[in-house]
Amino acid sequence: MQKATPAAIAVLTVIAGGTALAPAALAADETGGxxxxxxxxxxxxxxxxxxxxxxxxxxxxxxxxxxxxxxxxxxxxxxxxxxxxxxxxxxxxxxxxxxxxxxxxxxxxxxxxxxxxxxxxxxxxxxxxxxxxxxxxxxxxxxxxxxxxxxxxxxxxxxxxxxxxxxxxxxxxxxxxxxxxxxxxxxxxxxxxxxxxxxxxxxxxxxxxAPAGAVAGGMGGTQDGDTMALTAAGGLLVAAGGVMYLRRRGIRQN
Amino acid sequence: MNGFRPRGRRSVHTATAIAFTTTALALLAEVALSPSAPPAPPESVLAGRSDPSREPPQGSAQPLPASRPEHIDIPEVGLSAKIVPVGTTADGAIAMPKDADRAGWYNGSPTPGEYGNTLVVGHLDSANGPAAFYRLGALRKGDRISLTRQDGTRVGFTVTRMAVHPKGDFPSRSVYAPTSQPQLTLITCADWDDSQQRYRANLVVTGHL
CATH class of the missing domain: 2.60.40.200 (Superoxide dismutase, copper/zinc binding domain)
Structure with missing residues (x-):
């Protein structure tokens, strides 16, 4: 776990950075009047x-x-x-x-x-x-x-x-x-x-x-956690695969 | 792996891989067991289609005098929230309540029980967790929605239609159209986009007396 933790933090940092790029509100259906x-x-x-x-x-x-x-x-x-x-x-x-x-x-x-x-x-x-x-x-x-x-x-x-x-x-x-x-x-x-x-x-x-366009009715607070965890899990599995590869290469070199 | 002895660099690699895998599995398990995914609207409305609409009743009852809605209750899905008046944003959309646990009645729409299309919006979730309209997707046609007005009267609506519309192609003209009989329109977000970290669509629930 000591090695996994920094990796997880790195993955989460990347995701959090992505979250900061919040999408701008969609323009309304403007007809000028x-x-x-x-x-x-x-x-x-x-x-x-x-x-x-x-x-x-x-x-x-x-x-x-x-x-x-x-x-x-x-x-x-x-x-x-x-x-x-x-x-x-x-x-x-x-x-x-x-x-x-x-x-x-x-x-x-x-x-x-x-x-x-x-x-x-x-x-x-x-x-x-x-x-x-x-x-x-x-x-x-x-x-x-x-x-x-x-x-x-x-x-x-x-x-x-x-x-x-x-x-x-x-x-x-x-x-x-x-x-x-x-x-x-x-x-x-x-x-x-x-x-x-x-x-x-x-x-x-x-x-x-009359209102125009869709509403901004959510901030993702019930989705973010899942997304972050899923992505982090994915990242960790890739990392695990990488380490296993290193190990196998080590075996071959021996 | 027969005869494998955990020692040296190989064992460090193995331990690390196991640690990564274990952590990943723990995270996946947490996701799988997590109750946080919002209830989904019926599958038939997810692809931009909407449930076939029941003809709105042509009631002859006289409308109620104006009195703004203060509370929404949908016992069948466990939804209960205070309602505050909201206006529009700079781009013309209905503004959302600052407190995500409250629903917002668009103050340019009729109050419930008057003739016309009463518009009530709510957050599906805040940045931290579920919000006022988190349970809206669990609604089904025929469910009852109760609105309590400032004058104490309660007005009941029956869900007649559910539809999911993409934000970029939102049918404002029909969703916000004035109606000559009492109608309730509830709107929240739907269709989470992982890569963009935003909701792609709106869920629109329509109710009639």
């Missing part, structure tokens, strides 16, 4: 059972958006926007108020959480916050739809998107379940010529940076 994800959930108290997802890829001021919904009011237009500049959150049930005697959430009730409109996600034409916000003839229609469009957003909206502060809100609810927008909740807080049901928030989802 920002990828954002949102899960669209029913806005509490508005009697919505739908859901959906949104993905946004932002390159400079160009936002490529995909929104998928299900379970919304059929055959009705659903206004949809990026909301920006508040908490970057969806409103909790506690933000709801009584409207026309019914506890519900109108667009104004949610403003402290998702903020003002940053862009109108229309199917064609203008996408600005001010002029297109309620262009009901240029929003997707139906219970389930897939919306896909690349549009230019302003600096404030781009900044909000990059800082995980933007929220996707899809509007249009059927609070009393009669299959159409009506005035059971009174007129809209945004445009008194429309029913509140047509503009109340239905689905909401905060846009958050």
């Amino acid at each position: 920002n990828s954002l994800h949102a899960t669209l959930s029913p806005v509490p108290t508005n009697k919505v059972t739908g859901s959906g997802t949104a993905t946004v890829h932002l390159q400079g001021h160009e936002a490529t958006i995909t929104i998928k919904t299900q379970g919304l009011l059929a055959d009705a237009p659903h206004a949809q926007h990026f909301h920006i500049g508040a908490k970057g959150q969806c409103p909790p049930a506690s933000a709801a108020k009584k409207h026309n005697g019914s506890l519900s959430m109108n667009t104004t009730d949610g403003l402290p959480f998702y903020g003002k409109i940053g862009a109108s996600l229309t199917t064609t034409g203008d996408t600005s916050a001010s002029h297109a916000a309620l262009a009901v003839d240029r929003f997707p229609k139906g219970a389930s739809y897939t919306y896909h469009r690349t549009l230019t957003v302003d600096e404030e909206t781009a900044t909000s998107l990059r800082s995980d502060n933007a929220v996707v809100v899809v509007h249009g609810i059927d609070y009393n379940g009669n299959g159409k927008y009506d005035n059971n909740l009174g007129p809209s807080d945004l445009d008194a010529t429309l029913p509140s049901e047509a503009t109340n928030p239905a689905l909401c989802g905060p846009l958050k940076t």
Whole structure:
């Protein structure tokens, strides 16, 4: 063992030296822009059972958006926007108020959480916050739809998107379940010529940076010992072989 | 070897060879008896293939309000760990918890019980030994995963899919995709590379309510 020990130490030193050459982290799947994800959930108290997802890829001021919904009011237009500049959150049930005697959430009730409109996600034409916000003839229609469009957003909206502060809100609810927008909740807080049901928030989802690439979920502490021992064992067997060779050569020389 | 008498240089050589061999055998025995190798995921997922996925249930249940996960328990494989929130690294990957005994909930993902894809990561091992997700590879489809939220509610997921993906060709788009129903995605390392002294892949476990 006295001779084996230095050999083992030498082998282990070599292995330890190798361990020090830790691999650099793998580069992320970089496309140069920002990828954002949102899960669209029913806005509490508005009697919505739908859901959906949104993905946004932002390159400079160009936002490529995909929104998928299900379970919304059929055959009705659903206004949809990026909301920006508040908490970057969806409103909790506690933000709801009584409207026309019914506890519900109108667009104004949610403003402290998702903020003002940053862009109108229309199917064609203008996408600005001010002029297109309620262009009901240029929003997707139906219970389930897939919306896909690349549009230019302003600096404030781009900044909000990059800082995980933007929220996707899809509007249009059927609070009393009669299959159409009506005035059971009174007129809209945004445009008194429309029913509140047509503009109340239905689905909401905060846009958050999508992770990229694999995780660095291990340091090898349960592998290193084995590796070192196996390599050391291998090295020792080679050494043993070498010594046996020396011995045999010694025999021949004798 | 008949008539061999242990003396002189030959005997020194012989003794040395025996010593080397004995030490090597001792090391090999230690490796063989060592309990430290992490449990392997099912063979069918090791070659980059994944188990055929069960259709995620299209539940109509209303989602829970947000409340971040604080603990993960998988009794069937003896996994139990605290969960801390984590962000992303400079290169965009989900950051790992500093304490390798804790799992990390990606704070840009929904909390468990909300609609969406809840992302929880964990170390397989630290530099010294097993870590939070050391036992993850022992999971099998149908096993139950329990997450305890800050508000005290527990949300149970059933393992529906296990897959091993190489780090250099990781399907970020599908693994991190938002989902309209509650989904749990657990990620840790897999596939140790002896020569590079690093893990080559990630194990991805998917669960549904």
